[in-house]
Amino acid sequence: MTVLVIAEHDNASIKGATLNTVTAAAACASGDVHVLVAGHNAAEAAKAAAHIAGVAKVLHAEGEQFAHGLAENVAAQVLAIAGDYSHILFPATAGGKNVAPRVAAKLDVAQISDITKVDAADTFERPIYAGNAIAIVQSADKVKVLTVRTTAFDPAATSGGSAAVETANAVAANAKSRFVGQEIAQNDRPELTAAKIIVSGGRALGSSEKFQEVMTPLADKLGAAIGASRAAVDAGYAPNDLQVGQTGKIVAPQLYIAAGISGAIQHLAGMKDSKVIVAINKDPEAPIFSVADYGLEADLFQAVPELVKAL
Structure with a gap:
C-alpha cells in the first residue's frame, strides 16, 4: 500500500506540520510514502521534501494556480493522482482541513479527522468530546482520507532522505475561485503550533492593554509564543490567531504557562498534551489545576511580574 502526504509549504520550504504527517503516514504504510508538493516556483520546497527521512518519492506539481494554496485547485490536483494510493493524509491545520473534505467528498469516502494514533492500516484513534x-x-473505504493531529506524532527528520522528485501534470485552475489578497500579521515570535514554550492569558487579564502589559514581558524573557483562551479572544483582549483550544490551535509545547485561565474543557482540549503545564490562578477550584504539573494560587498581576523579575 502506497500512502500520499499532502505537503504544507511556502513554496520555498516545508512547514513543520508536514513532518509529523509523514510519521503518521509511515505508520499506515506497508509500502512507500509519497509527498505531493503543489506550488508555484516551489522547486526548493520539493527538494526539501525529498530530504525528509522515510519519503520514497516527491511529486511536484508546478503552476501559478497553486501559488496561494487555494483549496479548489489543490484538491483537484490530489484527485488527479488519488487512484494510486490507499491513504491520503493531510495535516489537521487550516489548510489541510480546507482541502481534505473536498477530496473525501469527490472520492465518496468518509473523512477520518484528527487522528492521534494508527492502530492498523484501516484502524485509527481520534479524540471526541473535547x-x-x-x-x-475502522474504515472499509478503498481510499482512506485522513487529517492528522500533528501534536500526537513526532516529526520526521528533515535530513537523511534521498527521494526522487518527479514532475506531476498540473491540473488547470478552477475558474470558480480566485485569489484576491491577504493581510499577514508580522510576528517575530515562534509560530504557536511549533513553539517549545507558550505563555497564555485568559479573561482574568481584563483588557487588551493588560494582556500585553503582563504577558509580553514573560514571553520575551522565555523566548515564548503567546496564546490566549477563547474567552480572552472573544473579549477582544487578543487576536483570534492566538486562540488555543478545541476551536483554536492544538498545541503540545515543552512548557505551557496558563495565567488567569480557568481551564474550560474547550481550552484543555487544545493544550493538555503539553509536557509541563504551569497554572497561575487565584481560584483554587479552577479546572486548570487538574491538568497542571505545577499550580500557583495567586493573583496573576502580582505573580507574573515577580516571575519575570526572577527570570
Whole structure:
C-alpha cells in the first residue's frame, strides 16, 4: 500500500506540520510514502521534501494556480493522482482541513479527522468530546482520507532522505475561485503550533492593554509564543490567531504557562498534551489545576511580574 502526504509549504520550504504527517503516514504504510508538493516556483520546497527521512518519492506539481494554496485547485490536483494510493493524509491545520473534505467528498469516502494514533492500516484513534474520550474508527473505504493531529506524532527528520522528485501534470485552475489578497500579521515570535514554550492569558487579564502589559514581558524573557483562551479572544483582549483550544490551535509545547485561565474543557482540549503545564490562578477550584504539573494560587498581576523579575 502506497500512502500520499499532502505537503504544507511556502513554496520555498516545508512547514513543520508536514513532518509529523509523514510519521503518521509511515505508520499506515506497508509500502512507500509519497509527498505531493503543489506550488508555484516551489522547486526548493520539493527538494526539501525529498530530504525528509522515510519519503520514497516527491511529486511536484508546478503552476501559478497553486501559488496561494487555494483549496479548489489543490484538491483537484490530489484527485488527479488519488487512484494510486490507499491513504491520503493531510495535516489537521487550516489548510489541510480546507482541502481534505473536498477530496473525501469527490472520492465518496468518509473523512477520518484528527487522528492521534494508527492502530492498523484501516484502524485509527481520534479524540471526541473535547478529548475526554478516544474513538477507535475502522474504515472499509478503498481510499482512506485522513487529517492528522500533528501534536500526537513526532516529526520526521528533515535530513537523511534521498527521494526522487518527479514532475506531476498540473491540473488547470478552477475558474470558480480566485485569489484576491491577504493581510499577514508580522510576528517575530515562534509560530504557536511549533513553539517549545507558550505563555497564555485568559479573561482574568481584563483588557487588551493588560494582556500585553503582563504577558509580553514573560514571553520575551522565555523566548515564548503567546496564546490566549477563547474567552480572552472573544473579549477582544487578543487576536483570534492566538486562540488555543478545541476551536483554536492544538498545541503540545515543552512548557505551557496558563495565567488567569480557568481551564474550560474547550481550552484543555487544545493544550493538555503539553509536557509541563504551569497554572497561575487565584481560584483554587479552577479546572486548570487538574491538568497542571505545577499550580500557583495567586493573583496573576502580582505573580507574573515577580516571575519575570526572577527570570
